[in-house]
Amino acid sequence: MSVTTEAVLETLRTIKGPDFEGDIVSLGLVSDIFIANSKVFFSVTVPADRAQALEPLRAAAERAVKAMPGVEGAVVALTAEKKGGGMEAAPTAPPRPAAPPRPVPAQAAPAGKQRAKAGVPGVEAIIAVASGKGGVGKSTTAVNLALGLAANGLKVGILDADIYGPSMPRLLGISGRPQTVDGKILKPMENYGVKVMSMGFLVDEETPMIWRGPMVMSALTQMLREVEWGALDVLVVDMPPGTGDAQLTMAQAVPLAGAVIVSTPQDLALIDARKGLNMFHKVDVPLLGIVENMSYFLAPDTGNRYDIFGHGGARREAERLGVPFLGEVPLTMDVRESSDAGTPVVVSDPQGAQATVYREIAGKVWEQVKAASAASAAAAPAIVFE
Numbered sequence: 001m002s003v004t005t006e007a008v009l010e011t012l013r014t015i016k017g018p019d020f021e022g023d024i025v026s027l028g029l030v031s032d033i034f035i036a037n038s039k040v041f042f043s044v045t046v047p048a049d050r051a052q053a054l055e056p057l058r059a060a061a062e063r064a065v066k067a068m069p070g071v072e073g074a075v076v077a078l079t080a081e082k083k084g085g086g087m088e089a090a091p092t093a094p095p096r097p098a099a100p101p102r103p104v105p106a107q108a109a110p111a112g113k114q115r116a117k118a119g120v121p122g123v124e125a126i127i128a129v130a131s132g133k134g135g136v137g138k139s140t141t142a143v144n145l146a147l148g149l150a151a152n153g154l155k156v157g158i159l160d161a162d163i164y165g166p167s168m169p170r171l172l173g174i175s176g177r178p179q180t181v182d183g184k185i186l187k188p189m190e191n192y193g194v195k196v197m198s199m200g201f202l203v204d205e206e207t208p209m210i211w212r213g214p215m216v217m218s219a220l221t222q223m224l225r226e227v228e229w230g231a232l233d234v235l236v237v238d239m240p241p242g243t244g245d246a247q248l249t250m251a252q253a254v255p256l257a258g259a260v261i262v263s264t265p266q267d268l269a270l271i272d273a274r275k276g277l278n279m280f281h282k283v284d285v286p287l288l289g290i291v292e293n294m295s296y297f298l299a300p301d302t303g304n305r306y307d308i309f310g311h312g313g314a315r316r317e318a319e320r321l322g323v324p325f326l327g328e329v330p331l332t333m334d335v336r337e338s339s340d341a342g343t344p345v346v347v348s349d350p351q352g353a354q355a356t357v358y359r360e361i362a363g364k365v366w367e368q369v370k371a372a373s374a375a376s377a378a379a380a381p382a383i384v385f386e
Contacts, residue, residue, distance in 0.1 A: 003070045005033045008040055011068055015061050018046060018054060024061065031079070036203040037177070038072040040065050043079045043215055051078050072180075073202075077218035120224055123157070125234045125257035125369050127288065128250055132276040134241040137293040138262045139167040140339050141329065142238035144355075145260065147346040148362030150193050154233040157188060159223060160198030161250065162240040163216050169200040173342020177201060186227045192347050197227050217249045224254060234369070247276075251283040257369045258288035260326065265292055265313035273314070277321065288368040289324035290314045291361060294331040324368060327361045330354065 009025055017027045024030055024044055034041040044061055046054045055078065062076040120126065129142035143158065150156040160168040169175065172191045178201050179187045188195040199219065229235065234257075239247055250256060259280045263273035273290070280287055292314030297306045308331065318325035329335075330353075338348045346355045 003035055003038055003040060003068065005035065007068065008033050008035070008042075008065060011064050012061060015057065015064060018050065018057065024057070038070055039202060040068075040071055040074045041076075041215060041219075043077040043218075045079050054078065075215065075219050075222060077215045079215075119255055120229060120235065122230055123232045123235045125373070126237060126250075126254055127234060127365065127369065128237045128239050128247075128256055128259040128280075128285070129262060130239040130247065130259055130276050130280070131241050131262045132271070132273040134165075136241075136262050136264050137329070138241065139171060139238050140335065140344070141260075141262045141291055141293055141358075142236055143168065143171045143339075144344050144346045144358040145362050145365065146194055146236040147192060147344055148355075148358040148360075149234055149236070149366060151346060151350065151359055152362055152366065154366070155231060156193075157195040157197075157229050157232045157235045159235055159237045160196070160200065161220055161223075161237050163199050163219055164240065166198045166200030168196050168198040168238065170342060171339055171344060172196055174201070181228055184226070186223075188227055188229060192344075195229060195232070197223050199223070220249050221253055234366070247279060248283070251280070251285050256285045258286040258365075258372060260288050260365060261290045261323075262293050263290060263314045263317075264294045265307070265310040270313050270317055273317065277323065286368075286372050287321075287323045288365050289326035290318045291326045291329060293329045295328035297331045300333060324364065326364050327357055329357055329361075 009030070012030055013023045013025045015024045016022070017024050017029060021027070029045045031043040031045065044058055046057070058076050058078045062074050065071055065074040065076070129138060129145060131138040139162070146156050146158045158168055158172075160166045172194070174189045174191050174196060176189070178189055178197070181187060186197065188197045189201055190196065237250060239250065259276075261273050261276050263270055277287060292312075294309055296311055297308050298304070299306065315325045315328075332354060334349065334352070335345050335354055338345045345352060346358050349355055
């Protein structure tokens with residue numbers, strides 16, 4: 001049975017608006033509804049200062065839509081973006097007395113602060129792979145890093161956090177839809193011994209995701225916490241390029257073990273890479289290091305080396321910032337061809353030079369994660385009985 005926008009709106013008319021005035025549809029609080037493969041996506045606009053208090057309204061709307069015949073899932077987000085009409089009609093609660101100001105610590109919180117956040121059950125460490133801009137080979141690096149970690153004996157999963165341009169289905173040669181556990185929790189897809197979740201499994205490859213920030217944040221949270229990841233040593237998160245909602249959501253929602261920044265040697269790419277480095281630094285996420293991708297090109301016929309995008313820029317930037325330099329990945333035809341074919345080079349040519357580079361990078365990353373974990377454990381307070 002196909003699901004229509006009209007049927008969803010009719011169902012949402014049963015949901016009362018803030019303070020039980022009218023319903024969320026007549027008040028104009030429901031965004032454009034997006035339906036893909038029997039899954040429904042929309043947001044509900046509420047006053048910004050009442051977003052937390054009105055979370056039950058969001059949950060009620062989500063439950064109502066999920067219960068509709070033919071609906072396989074729903075993603076509903078709260079947004080404080082003003083929509084006019086209905087927003088002004090929604091009455092607001094009287095202001096509460098302001099809480100007394102809390103003292104601001106003089107020093108930044110220690111690195112162990114990340115561990116106070118709720119982790120993902122069964123997942124020991126979460127690593128973000130990010131870049132300041134697109135087109136630097138971040139997703140290819142992320143998938144080969146994950147496969148390198150798996151080749152080194154770890155249990156690995158990949159979360160494709162690029163909602164607008166998911167790459168993992170193509171890079172890992174996976175098609176089809178994920179199954180659910182009791183109709184609520186998604187089972188990750190799997191290939192090459194790695195568990196994978198991506199928005200690309202939930203919508204058609206050519207379907208554009210025209211979402212605002214709150215929708216992206218809600219979808220990411222669900223793919224993190226409503227997936228049966230099982231026991232993993234590490235979950236590699238392929239972040240979208242830039243420093244927006246997705247990056248902040250990941251940094252705020254889970255205790256990231258660290259971030260790997262991917263850049264080319266080109267000055268323009270390095271400028272944007274610095275933004276990514278600074279963003280993770282500001283939200284107290286450890287920087288595991290920088291990868292220089294497309295570092296140089298070796299001509300397959302002559303063996304001559306060409307520094308197409310310059311060379312050594314990422315290494316120099318890592319040294320300047322005091323961040324580990326993880327390695328140089330050459331630009332080669334087989335990396336591109338194997339990625340397009342869904343057989344990443346770490347599994348298609350495990351003894352090749354490129355696969356060796358990725359496994360070495362994976363080893364360095366994991367050493368950084370273990371060192372940070374040991375430092376965090378050593379910094380924890382101990383109770384001494386005398």
